[in-house]
Amino acid sequence: MKVPAGTTAGAAVAEAGLPSKGPDAVVVVRDAEGNLRDLAWAPETDVEVEAVAADTEEGRSVIRHSAAHVLAQAVQNLFPDAKLGIGPPVKDGFYYDFDVDRPFTPEDLQALEKRMKQIIKSGQKFSRRRLESVEAAKEELAAEPYKLELVDLKSDVDTSEVMEVGGGELTVYDNIDRHGEVVWGDLCRGPHVPHTRFIPAFKLMRVAAAYWRGNQNNQQLQRIYGTAWESKEKLDEHLELLAEAERRDHRRLGAELDLFSFPEEIGSGLPVFHPKGGIIRRELEDYSRKRHEQAGYEFVNTPHITKDTLFKTSGHLDWYQDGMFPAMHLDEERDAEGELRKPGVDYYLKPMNCPFHNLIFRSRGRSYRELPLRLFEFGSVYRYEKSGVVHGLTRVRGMTQDDAHIYCTPDQLQDELKSLLGFVLDLLRDYGLDDFYLELSTRNDEKYVGDDESWEVATEALRSAAEDSGLELVPDPGGAAFYGPKISVQAKDALGRSWQMSTIQVDYHLPERFNLEYTAPDGSKQRPIKIHRALFGSIERFFGVLTEHYAGAFPAWLAPVQAVGIPIADEHVEHLQRVAKALRDKGIRVDIDTSDDRMQKKIRTHTTQKVPFLLLAGGKDVEADAVSFRFRDGTQINGVPVDTAVNALVDWVQRRENASPTAENFQAGTA
The missing domain is CATH 3.30.980.10 (Threonyl-trna Synthetase; Chain A, domain 2)
Incomplete structure (x- = not known):
């Protein structure tokens, strides 16, 4: 749209017949330099502008x-x-x-x-x-x-x-x-x-x-x-x-569903998981372990504390000491007269796992034939988040990272990044998240180590892998860690909110500081490239995100209680016990409600507790050797033969369906 010299942008908008009322009303214009201008703005020369509507x-x-x-x-x-x-x-x-x-x-x-x-x-x-x-x-x-x-x-x-x-x-x-x-x-x-x-x-x-x-x-x-x-x-x-976000708040649901808590006696940002929450957490971890085994990762374990020397070597004490818990000064020895015989050493709770994995790599000679070497650990780390920042499970002080570090040759880097990104996205989809975009965090020129060339190579390798994924790539200038650039997978939940999930970082720096080497085909000693990768970020944070994504109604394969048998009368309990045994024999977590509550109250109780399958049984069901399914949404399938019901329920769980079962989507499995 043209705004003639001496004419207001508002007059030009009116002349063009553009809306002045309603959601699409023009509120400002954008000039050729990209600046937003009031509608009262009158340029000194003719200019081309773009109208900006209220609903943008x-x-x-x-x-x-x-x-x-x-x-x-x-x-x-x-x-x-x-x-x-x-x-x-x-x-x-x-x-x-x-x-x-x-x-x-x-x-x-x-x-x-x-x-x-x-x-x-x-x-x-x-x-x-x-x-x-x-x-x-x-x-x-x-x-x-x-x-x-x-x-x-x-x-x-x-x-x-x-x-x-x-x-x-x-x-x-x-x-x-x-x-x-x-x-x-x-x-x-x-x-x-x-x-x-x-x-x-x-x-x-x-x-x-x-x-x-x-x-x-x-x-x-x-x-x-x-x-x-x-x-x-x-x-x-x-x-x-x-x-709806308030209703889905994982802190509220954690208490209502008896999943986790934050006892004051333990301290801020240090959660404990209750039995039901422990089941969900175990399922999250076990499936992740299985997928990592299939992808060629090797499992390691490292201690929770270390001497300060390790973090001095890595550089973390220089860059991140404010985010670490204070040192514990230990191992000092004095003689009977109080004279110092052996000086003490500062120990730190570990805030990250990567320096430990470097020591595992360095523990013996490595050949190029071993690369890429993929090390994986569910490692507990501790970070001193300020009190005002701590927030439920999504910002804690004690967390378990699903941490992997891949050591590879320069020739392997690009293929490894592409494969790694595909692995990460596929695994997140398995947990029910499927709306992603990527963020590329580049060097902060005020806070980095290493040379320009390695940073450029690392950044372009990540950019190429991200672009090959076909996902939207959003720049994050200056957001990289001090040792290398990173890709962050941003996942949108059921409410359309974005959460940072997996991160992939390329690091030329720490292999240098730890003097990591492998023997190349020509017998020379070469420096590996290190890729840092956290898939969940932390188990705690991922748990909180999934709790809100599913509003506490976890998929049946993750649900702490997958099925509850509800008898109409006491004489129907024995029939449901046989059904429950058949389900337990196939690995299903099932309870039977034998309380004195009326059937409708039992249904309400377990529906409120987000149990995916309620198995009802009355006289007709016992006679027909059947059960009736009741689902979270209130729909129902009546008179399903026990063998059919057991097989359909087991199949639903074992194929890890993330949808909540209903009479409509479960019908095919019982037909």
Whole structure:
């Protein structure tokens, strides 16, 4: 779309007949340089622009940033002494930080929402105004100390603060009422929607404490989070998604289903798995072991602690000491007079397994014929996560990594990466995750070791393997570990949320530091390349992700209790005991509910506990040597002969079906 010189972008949008109302309303335009511009923008020369609609990610971001301004206006209307921090858009919403005398309450949020609705309904216009100088900005913002600080730091600010001060100039957005009066304003780069009625749907979500500019040495502020969308329908859809996420929260389900807990006596981020959770964990691990054996991995085990020398050699003490638990100073010996006879040594709980595997490789001479050498370990590691970061099973301090390290020759690297990525994706699919994209993390120029050439070779090898997979590849500049680049497999769960799963890293550095060698065909000593690979990341985190993905209703092959027999009366128990024995003989985890509860209560109890198969038996079933199936969704198949029922249930489990069984999808197995 062309915007003629001296004409506003809004006028050009109207001339083109593009929408000005509804979810697809145009809210800003993008110029030839990729900058977003207000619809009030009038270029000095004819320009080509692209219209940006409300229902795009960029459009939503503009709506959310505008909603943050409305929030700040509402706060200063109701709390005149409030001082403004920053208010950027974020994923699915926005926030604004305030310095106030007391924390905001839920009642405050209700009052602020009401005031925001009034502001939005009044149709205030967002009007951009350029400040002539830093001095002029300081004069206008004299009552806003945090804004003054941003003006001083204008040339050195993070991404969210850039929303406030911009790059080459300082601008303010005034809110102008229908009488043409300026009723409020905020230092901001923009852009914004034309007026407040372009914010059709929003909600304030919660309040949290936040330090100014993220520094704990600075003033603690109150941060209000909100969400805003292009329509009431999209807002409702988002709120329902959040409600469903809350229902699926693995911490809540872990307690309800008796899977795991975090006893205070043990400490933060250190979970214990209960018997039912232990079954699921064992099944996860056993199937992984089986697949690794088939893929030619060799299993190793290493201790939980080590002398500091190992991590000095690897370099982890230089780079990651802050994330490790403090050292234990041990083995010091003194004589009877207290004189030091043998100095002590610092021992560390291991935060990673890779240095240990290097010692296994180095324990004897290696030939090129042994490569690629694939070492695998379920290794327990410990990392000192800060208290505010620890979160259920997805961010813990003690975890078990399904850790593999592959040592290969340069000629083997590309094929090994391609095969490895295929193995990882196939195994994740076996657990029921099948919506992936890949992230390529490249070197952080402030935090790396090694030479440019090896980094380039490693990065291009990973890029090639990723592109061959056919999956979307997203760049992650600067996200690599200090010793090498990596591919991360990002998996989407049932709610469409992305989780980082497997990681694959190419490492030229640690083989050098540990002086790893193999004998090449010509008899020379050569350095292997090392590939680091974690498939789950950690068993704990993967457990938490799967719990939320399946909402606690694990596939039958993973379920801690796969079937429960429910007799209609006591005289039907013996029949179900025979059925249960036949199932147990074939490896099925089955219970019989002989409690005094009524049958319907038993069905409700075990359905709530997410048992995939309920086997009901009454008089007709006993006479016909049959059982009736009841499934989690309430559907039922009646009168299935026992032999057929047992074989169909066993087949369903053994072929590792990830779908939840229902009368419809299980019928074929019983026909």
